[in-house]
Amino acid sequence: MAFEESGEGSSIFGSIGDSFKGMLAGVVLFPLSLYLIFQVETCEQASAALKGALPASQAKAGVASYVTGKLSADQLGGEFVKPGKYISYSQSSEVYAWEETSKEDSKTKKTVYDCELDWISSPKNPKNFKDPACKSKPFYKATVDDKSSVASDAKVKAEDGKTFSVNLSKVDLTSAVPSVSPGSGDLTKGIAEGDYIYLTQKCASDQTEGCERISVSLVPVPEESMTFVGSVSGSSISEFTSAEGNKFLNASVGDYQTTMKDIQSDDNTTKWLMRLGCFIAMWVSFNLLAGPLLSLLSFVPFVGELGKAALSIVFGVVAFVITAVTILLVKFWYIWLILGLAAIGYAIYKRKAATA
Numbered sequence: 001m002a003f004e005e006s007g008e009g010s011s012i013f014g015s016i017g018d019s020f021k022g023m024l025a026g027v028v029l030f031p032l033s034l035y036l037i038f039q040v041e042t043c044e045q046a047s048a049a050l051k052g053a054l055p056a057s058q059a060k061a062g063v064a065s066y067v068t069g070k071l072s073a074d075q076l077g078g079e080f081v082k083p084g085k086y087i088s089y090s091q092s093s094e095v096y097a098w099e100e101t102s103k104e105d106s107k108t109k110k111t112v113y114d115c116e117l118d119w120i121s122s123p124k125n126p127k128n129f130k131d132p133a134c135k136s137k138p139f140y141k142a143t144v145d146d147k148s149s150v151a152s153d154a155k156v157k158a159e160d161g162k163t164f165s166v167n168l169s170k171v172d173l174t175s176a177v178p179s180v181s182p183g184s185g186d187l188t189k190g191i192a193e194g195d196y197i198y199l200t201q202k203c204a205s206d207q208t209e210g211c212e213r214i215s216v217s218l219v220p221v222p223e224e225s226m227t228f229v230g231s232v233s234g235s236s237i238s239e240f241t242s243a244e245g246n247k248f249l250n251a252s253v254g255d256y257q258t259t260m261k262d263i264q265s266d267d268n269t270t271k272w273l274m275r276l277g278c279f280i281a282m283w284v285s286f287n288l289l290a291g292p293l294l295s296l297l298s299f300v301p302f303v304g305e306l307g308k309a310a311l312s313i314v315f316g317v318v319a320f321v322i323t324a325v326t327i328l329l330v331k332f333w334y335i336w337l338i339l340g341l342a343a344i345g346y347a348i349y350k351r352k353a354a355t356a
Helices: 012-042 201-205 256-289 291-298 304-331 333-355
Strands: 003-005 065-072 086-104 111-120 147-150 154-158 163-166 191-193 196-198 212-220 226-233 236-238 250-253
Touching: 012 256, 012 291, 012 304, 065 256, 163 226, 191 201, 196 201, 226 256, 250 256, 256 291, 256 304, 291 304, 304 333
Parallel strands: 163 236
Antiparallel strands: 003 111, 065 154, 065 226, 086 111, 086 147, 086 212, 154 163, 191 196, 196 212, 226 236, 226 250
16 A cells, blocks of 8 residues: 655645755756766767777877787686686676655645565665555565676787787777677576576566576677777787877777777767766756746646646757757857857947947
């Protein structure tokens, strides 16, 4: 049975009071979103820092260099997987446990608490839940720790026969080097079912409270040649330090040109995702700043919820426009500077012409 939280915080005045607290978060979040946009547009990316890299045979200080060849390393295994030709191994656990939920009742405007079973990475003790009926639910803990590791003693044998050492923990692999889930034949324990490993057959066959599932991700050593772009010195490949002081060591499958295309593609994807995050942050800030108004609308019968939705859409459009304009201002600042100087010059010219 769900539990309703009563008291002043659930009344119209309490709701508006809480929204004023949210306004403070909105005041901070809006300028923060602008700052984040600036950081996204000005941060140095690997594709730019590593552009123009030289082959290992022509490596020189201050310029990125690369090696193309076959990668080999010590065999790598894990708690659930037999040792094999892997670049990296990682595992994370989830428990089918009780989780507290909350929502606002559309009629009473009170916060309603309940609990439900779900796959959770870090279950909380139901004794701390607010719903009295949920406090007595059993507490299930994860028994498997999250872990990750990379292969040691990695070597890249170039086409000319020369061998270079590389620390795989420092390497940023592109999305063209895929990860895989282990099959039944790869396991030392557990039962593979879909993308997860279960500790018992019962849990693999049916979702039962208290069951635990483990997500294991493996990055196999590619059969094809790989290109490592960073800084080649002697017989080792290390991170390249750019003029801005950032460190880069990237790798992908294929030759240098293919690798740089993969790096560029990943950089573009990352930048657009970060832009989306900045837009969402700005949108949320507007909703927080308008919190008291939105709280009042929620108590208006019939049209209140429609008004809240309409305002949120308007805030979204405004946030999108501001985000886009800010990106343009940062990305093409010199154009705006030229236009500004031209406008000032034109204004001075018009003033002199008027006084002549």
